[in-house]
Amino acid sequence: MKNKLVSILLPTYNQQQYLKNSIESALNQDYENIEIIIADDASTDHTKEIVSSYIKNTPKIKYFRNEYNLGRVANYHKALYEHANGDYVLNLDGDDQLIDNTFISDAVKLLNDKPNTKLLVACKQFSLHDKIIKTYHKVDKLIAVISGLEFVNGISKKYEFSHLTTLYNRKDALKLNFYRENIISTDKESLLRLALTGDIILYNKIVGQWNYIGTNDSKNQSFYDSTTNLTWITNVYVILKTKTTYIKATLWKERMKLLYAPFIAKSIKNQKSLTLNQVYTLFKNKIVLALIVSIVKITFNKLFLRKNK
Structure with missing residues (x-):
């Protein structure tokens, strides 16, 4: 069976400081069948020049630039609904990066082995003023399959999730109108609604890093x-x-x-x-x-x- 296509969405706006790290972390994944969708929300910095240096070296990268700034959530929605083609989707903001080169291949295998699961949730760490803070799920096993209901009931108490380390089914997301709410936690709203439609896989491994740069919407x-x-x-x-x-x-x-x-x-x-x-x-x-x-x-x-x- 042909490996399923994974769309790595990389929505960005004026994040040139971390953009190279984000792009290279996606390119360094050992899973071959990926497309990297860079959704530039009309950046005014050097985003376009940075991306151009990568495009000529790999067909995996597809660059889309909005004519005017849509805003974070509308850019998410447009990237998913108009540009992504994958069976699975991972959202990697311009200030995020993957730190485990086998994450996509591991995640796809686990999802293929458990066809009734709706998404896979791994762990992240984040960089705050150059200090690395680790975030784990409070589960004993490396891999656990639980109901979405159990996951939602235990969110922020027993379980956590991060947008940048969650692989989800694109067709299921489209049916649920992902990123429909123009709010800061649009990712949480979308992914928890999806979780409640079936089972999920918890992958108790740190695979991504979020970089706090002082202008992140969730902190301001x-x-x-x-x-x-x-x-x-x-x-x-x-x-x-x-x-x-x-x-x-x-x-x-x-x-x-x-x-x-x-x-x-x-x-x-x-x-x-x-x-x-x-x-x-x-x-x-x-x-x-x-x-x-x-x-x-x-x-x-x-x-x-x-x-x-």
């Missing part, structure tokens, strides 16, 4: 961005409550709000005040209690640290 959220991002919790909850009991689904939703509330608290702190419309937004999203708990927890931790200095 405005009040609007942070509150709009709650959409991912609501959308997953709507599906989750059809798969489990109402009480379990509701407890999951509230736990997710508690985990996410610090991002909203930080955005409020950064702007130093709230408008009446913003207060209304907090009540409308039923995030006030989680926000209060988060602020109390942050304050207590600061006092505890001061006391123990």
Whole structure:
């Protein structure tokens, strides 16, 4: 059987500092049947020149440049729906890189051996101010197959996932309208919805690295961005409550709000005040209690640290 085609999506905007690492990490994969889709969202730096130096040496790279800046999520959507042809897809942002050259070949083999699985989730590390911080799944085995329901229920408690280390089925993604929400966690919203349609493979190996460069959207959220991002919790909850009991689904939703509330608290702190419309937004999203708990927890931790200095 012919090896299935894997599309490595590489959406980028003004990320020339890390772009070479991202491209070369994709090219260094030992899996031969890949296409590398570079989706340039009208960068104003030297992205085009950097990519041009690679295109002439390999047919694996396909370069698409938007006439104007679409924004991160729209660029994801366009790359997947208009440019990708693979059976499987991996999204590698311009500030990401793969650090395991066998990841794609290992992942495809595992997915082929388990045809009922919807996606494979491996582990990442991230570079923060030149310090490498490792992220693992809390599972004992190198490889584990679990239900998507179990995975979603245990997200951020027992299990984690990263966009850059998750290989997913393209046709299934298209059916679910991946990257439909223009929010920071559009990847989480899409991938967790997909997970709830079947089983997933956990691959307990660090295969990718995310580089924090100070301008990453997930770490720089405005009040609007942070509150709009709650959409991912609501959308997953709507599906989750059809798969489990109402009480379990509701407890999951509230736990997710508690985990996410610090991002909203930080955005409020950064702007130093709230408008009446913003207060209304907090009540409308039923995030006030989680926000209060988060602020109390942050304050207590600061006092505890001061006391123990």
